[in-house]
Amino acid sequence: MERKLKHIGKSHTKFDAKERVSGKSVYGHDIDLPNMLHGSILRTAHPCAEIISIDTSKAEALDGVVCVITADDEIVDVNNISYKRDHPILKKGTVNCNRDEIAAVAAISKEIADKAIQLIDVKYKVKQGIYDPIEALKEDAPMINEFGQGEEKFGNKNIAESFHYEHGDLEEQKAKSKVIVKRTYKLPRVTHACMATSNITAEFNKLDGRLTLWSSTQVPFLYQRDIAHALKMDPSKIRVIQPTIGGGFGSKLDMHPFEPICVLLAKKSGKPVQIVFSREEEFILSPTRQPMTIELTTGCDAHGKFTFREVEIIKDNGAYTSWGATTPFVMMQSYSSLYQVAACKFDSHAVYTNNPFAGSFRGYGNPQATFSIESNIDLMAEELGMSQTEIRLINANYKGEVTGQGLHYKTCGAIPALKKVIETSDFENANSKTKGDRYKRGIGLASMLHVGGGAKIYRSDGCGTTLKLDHYGYLTIITGSNEIGQGSETVLAMIAMEELGLPEEKIRVINTDTDVKPWDVGVHASRTSFVAGNSLLGAIKLLKEKLSKKATELLDVVTDNWEYADGKMSFNEFEIKMDKVAREMHFGFPHELCTVNYFYEPPSKFQDKDFKGDVSGNYAFASQAIEVEVDTLTGKVEVLNTHVSQDVGRVLNPLGLQGQMEGGLATGIGYALTEEMIYENGVLKNPSFHGYKLLTTTDMPPVNFYPIETYDEAGPYGSKGAGEAPLIPTAAAIANAVSNAIGVRFYSLPITAEKVLRALHEKESMETIERR
Amino acid sequence: MKITFKINGESISKDIKPSLLLIDFIRDGLGLKGTKPGCLEGECGACTVIVDGLAINSCMYLAININGKEITTIEGLGTKENPLDKVQEKMVEHGAVQCGFCTPGMVMTTKAYSDKCIAEGIIPTQEEVKKSLEGNLCRCTGYAKIIEASEAVYKQER
Numbered sequence A: 001m002e003r004k005l006k007h008i009g010k011s012h013t014k015f016d017a018k019e020r021v022s023g024k025s026v027y028g029h030d031i032d033l034p035n036m037l038h039g040s041i042l043r044t045a046h047p048c049a050e051i052i053s054i055d056t057s058k059a060e061a062l063d064g065v066v067c068v069i070t071a072d073d074e075i076v077d078v079n080n081i082s083y084k085r086d087h088p089i090l091k092k093g094t095v096n097c098n099r100d101e102i103a104a105v106a107a108i109s110k111e112i113a114d115k116a117i118q119l120i121d122v123k124y125k126v127k128q129g130i131y132d133p134i135e136a137l138k139e140d141a142p143m144i145n146e147f148g149q150g151e152e153k154f155g156n157k158n159i160a161e162s163f164h165y166e167h168g169d170l171e172e173q174k175a176k177s178k179v180i181v182k183r184t185y186k187l188p189r190v191t192h193a194c195m196a197t198s199n200i201t202a203e204f205n206k207l208d209g210r211l212t213l214w215s216s217t218q219v220p221f222l223y224q225r226d227i228a229h230a231l232k233m234d235p236s237k238i239r240v241i242q243p244t245i246g247g248g249f250g251s252k253l254d255m256h257p258f259e260p261i262c263v264l265l266a267k268k269s270g271k272p273v274q275i276v277f278s279r280e281e282e283f284i285l286s287p288t289r290q291p292m293t294i295e296l297t298t299g300c301d302a303h304g305k306f307t308f309r310e311v312e313i314i315k316d317n318g319a320y321t322s323w324g325a326t327t328p329f330v331m332m333q334s335y336s337s338l339y340q341v342a343a344c345k346f347d348s349h350a351v352y353t354n355n356p357f358a359g360s361f362r363g364y365g366n367p368q369a370t371f372s373i374e375s376n377i378d379l380m381a382e383e384l385g386m387s388q389t390e391i392r393l394i395n396a397n398y399k400g401e402v403t404g405q406g407l408h409y410k411t412c413g414a415i416p417a418l419k420k421v422i423e424t425s426d427f428e429n430a431n432s433k434t435k436g437d438r439y440k441r442g443i444g445l446a447s448m449l450h451v452g453g454g455a456k457i458y459r460s461d462g463c464g465t466t467l468k469l470d471h472y473g474y475l476t477i478i479t480g481s482n483e484i485g486q487g488s489e490t491v492l493a494m495i496a497m498e499e500l501g502l503p504e505e506k507i508r509v510i511n512t513d514t515d516v517k518p519w520d521v522g523v524h525a526s527r528t529s530f531v532a533g534n535s536l537l538g539a540i541k542l543l544k545e546k547l548s549k550k551a552t553e554l555l556d557v558v559t560d561n562w563e564y565a566d567g568k569m570s571f572n573e574f575e576i577k578m579d580k581v582a583r584e585m586h587f588g589f590p591h592e593l594c595t596v597n598y599f600y601e602p603p604s605k606f607q608d609k610d611f612k613g614d615v616s617g618n619y620a621f622a623s624q625a626i627e628v629e630v631d632t633l634t635g636k637v638e639v640l641n642t643h644v645s646q647d648v649g650r651v652l653n654p655l656g657l658q659g660q661m662e663g664g665l666a667t668g669i670g671y672a673l674t675e676e677m678i679y680e681n682g683v684l685k686n687p688s689f690h691g692y693k694l695l696t697t698t699d700m701p702p703v704n705f706y707p708i709e710t711y712d713e714a715g716p717y718g719s720k721g722a723g724e725a726p727l728i729p730t731a732a733a734i735a736n737a738v739s740n741a742i743g744v745r746f747y748s749l750p751i752t753a754e755k756v757l758r759a760l761h762e763k764e765s766m767e768t769i770e771r772r
Numbered sequence B: 001m002k003i004t005f006k007i008n009g010e011s012i013s014k015d016i017k018p019s020l021l022l023i024d025f026i027r028d029g030l031g032l033k034g035t036k037p038g039c040l041e042g043e044c045g046a047c048t049v050i051v052d053g054l055a056i057n058s059c060m061y062l063a064i065n066i067n068g069k070e071i072t073t074i075e076g077l078g079t080k081e082n083p084l085d086k087v088q089e090k091m092v093e094h095g096a097v098q099c100g101f102c103t104p105g106m107v108m109t110t111k112a113y114s115d116k117c118i119a120e121g122i123i124p125t126q127e128e129v130k131k132s133l134e135g136n137l138c139r140c141t142g143y144a145k146i147i148e149a150s151e152a153v154y155k156q157e158r
């Protein structure tokens, strides 16, 4: 099935890289419309309070202020937003978390808008607030979100969303178990920290009621619908244009209040309005990864075969419910189907608190799940006296497996990936490396499972493509899919080069305007190359049929076997330039343009009400072996080396893929070691890059990446989605490595120097006591 | 207050408020939007420009301080014949760009450092290259390709 390819599988520089390196790309921050105003939003001063009064008169009187809005303004005729529609755009009556929007100002400059915000006088009656989901679940806790439906749906007023899943006979498997390990894991709140802060520019045309939005959304068509619902508009009157997006990683999957607020300001002022977050606002306001407590019980029999997994998860939902509440879709996959698991029971509850709400973040619950699963595996191996590699290999997923949840692994690189990193890291020997006094080295192993061919969580997981071959042989690809820096445009251009034999400079990709492009569900679930690639291949097939029909007529030859190269189509001694065929099609009979439309819907299925079913076109598998060194004097953990192997189906663009791996690893290492949003009673204490530590150049270890190619039929050229996987097992592998190095296991992230030191001291005093 | 300076090879005089930040002057006053506001707190390096040969964070620098100085922004790199500077070419070639928001800052930091190294006849080690970029944050790439690209600039100059 391997076909000889010219472009696919060869490194290709990013289609838009030249624009980027020369500062020519236009991000939301760079948009400057005539007469544009600048917006600023007043947020609550207290995470939990009653609003007694709002006085905007001083702000309105400030020179340069054009308008001020609050929830009481008549223009604020809106619906609640969010996944559960439990989130008012502008708050009145009560505020529930530190992000809550109370008023907004549009002014002739950002400076004035910010100043006006300070002049708004809000009187509050401060309330206690609940910042711990366990407290929120108690009988006597107040109802946190007045729109919540927890009581009717889940038996507790403060539950926002619950999931229950099971397969197999749990009791029977428990009885079979020789070793049972039960542990509780605590995962922190971390954030995307996109380098470009959130932004939006809105222009409302009173004459025809049309709205144009320059938005960094990852999901423009769902977003169009969400904005329409929020503002009681007709979706088709909303045009969403995506400027260059300075990082997404899931943060732009939900529509957030500042977006409809910007539209309201534009409507009221009659002028275009732009809102750009400061970095501090970005930290406070952009969504986070789900913080959660996971209680995981797992078992294996005397031979190390996994018997069951039982898991209870309490997620801190925050005050409102975003798409992030659906992360259990992904988490339950890992619990049920990462390695062979005979029985599984999964329960999760997302609980309202007065903390900020979590959202979606690259990996979508999977880094948390994988951290707990892989830690428990090491613990079981230890108790059983089995090696960490063997216990994983004997339980690994395999080709042809249909898991308890109904995922069907038509191809599966789990075992090859595991073997690869075990071999390249020399795992068994690295494991027993003699350890120095102050610096202790260790190695850890972890694997992951993720969707590789989209995920059917919306009614359609498809993507449309329109192709235009012009009179001069240039191809325009109009795709529903989005580019957020991940390199999908480049892959699409490569596919067109491959199939149509056109040079790169004759290909253009248009993908930023909902008025122009066909539908697509959006960037998430590592789906873009898979879905948009398949869609493009389908469109190219139609285009070729069209070209073939005309060319056979022009050259008076009967064949379907044209070769496409250098802008020409050829068959034996017959040859014709593609631009000529396109012109003849237009100017001669049948007088049509060389354009086609195609929509691709992946073969994946909706899961049934028990969450069973083959939800993705294919599945990605990966393993990582990570070497660390712990400085026992300072507690600092340094990552020395990483070995990463991933079943990507087939490598499309090695350069782009390697970049996804390195970037993913960096985020994964940050999650493991340095990143944490420190909240105290609902208030963020470290809203800056100074206090929230991203990795820098000097922290980054080498990334030795070994792709596994399994040629999955469902994906373009056999490929699978790859973007999220590299950060999923990283924290788990690092935690296992730290435990290997110093003999202390951490059940919470990040593993900071302070935590390590404290744990070492505790260990020491325990040992002293034992020695006495 | 009136200041006179040279930016991207062009001499300019302008009246500005003494409190104006260089980044705002460059982006809003001069319309050069290639310089990026990542934090405006001196923490991310996205706003890096070169003033008299030194890479500085333009969000931490008052515009009046460029009086009598020479500034290069991302728009000032490259020539008519070669629209991309070697640093930019290497960033493209090595796949150092994903979303690209950090990229102008990465390019300018590398440009200042490589010009200095070349002038002094130094070929920096990988550690030194990493150190030179430590003040520039990137959320997408994990830095590996940026470092590779940056090292390639020196290798070529040898």
Ligand code: FES
Pocket: B036, B037, B038, B039, B040, B041, B042, B043, B044, B045, B046, B047, B048, B057, B058, B059, B060
């Ligand atoms: S914007 Fe100047 S350092 Fe971040």
Ligand code: FES
Pocket: A195, A246, A247, A485, B096, B097, B098, B099, B100, B101, B102, B103, B137, B138, B139, B140, B141
């Ligand atoms: S490429 Fe996106 S922040 Fe560096």
